[in-house]
Amino acid sequence: MQRPCFRFRGFLTHGGQTYSAGSPERIREIFRENLDRMNSLKRAFSLRFPRVGVEISVGDTPGCRLAEGWRGVDEVRPGNFVFYDLQQLSLGVCSQEEIALAVACPVASLYPERSQGLLYGGAVHLSKDTFLDAQGRRLYGWVVPLREEGWGRVEEGGGLLSLSQEHGLFELTPPLAASLRAGGLAAVLPAHSCLAVSALGAYQTLDGKQVERLREV
Incomplete structure (x- = not known):
């Protein structure tokens, strides 16, 4: 089938219902059905x-x-397989060791008396997408220590509880309180890395190299 402006090649689908599947087994079942x-x-x-x-x-x-x-199948569009994120982790799709992207955010303030901290990192940097943690809380990301060799494990961090335009309030767990200081940097594992990447201008690798994002012409 041909028309002046296009040529029919076939059919494309995105099985977005897998994101609410509830288990890896149900994800596989949905994929087979599609x-x-x-x-x-x-x-x-x-x-x-x-x-x-x-x-x-x-x-x-x-x-x-x-x-x-x-x-x-003639074409596969595997989406977020390069970076993964907390949505994929919560679905059982990846391990935390496979999450390959974190957003470095300045620590604005620490409030140990109420076990909370404030980041300069908000909706314009991370989006307002969320994930469900093991306790069933809907969170915007997970704050962990930032180190020379990378970032800390989920067990060392705390949930990103709320976001305004440019700031985020997070829970200050004992491991975080011991590793963060106001004016320093923390790493945020994003709920949805695709949107975080889209909001930011460049990547920095762990060996200090900067990689610019592709820009629209």
Whole structure:
């Protein structure tokens, strides 16, 4: 099928319902269901338009990471597999060791008397996407110590409780209180790294190199 402005290639889907699946097993089940539907479309349109070479494209980070087969798939869009984030961790899609991005934020104030701290890092830097932690709390990220060799583990940190435009209030756990100081830096593991990356101008690797983001022309 052709028209002056486009040429039909096939069908594309994003299985966004995997984000509310509740378990890795359900994510795999949803991915299989989507794949069956897409292959049905591919077969039907291949019979109707045998010269087109109908293709199917699938994508969503949870499904693509946990998929057990790719029958009939011509293109995979695995999304956030490069960085991962706390949404993926909470879904059981990745381990915390596989989260490869954190946002360095200045520590504005520490309030040990109420077990809280304040970051210069808000919605314009991290977005207002959230994740559910192990206690069922909806949080905006997780604050951990920032070190020369990287950042601390989740167990060393505390939840990012609320965000304003440019600031974030976090829980000051004993490990954080021992490692942070006002005026220093903390690392924030984002709820959704795609949006955090989109909000910021460049990456800095652990060996100090700066990598600029691709810009629209």
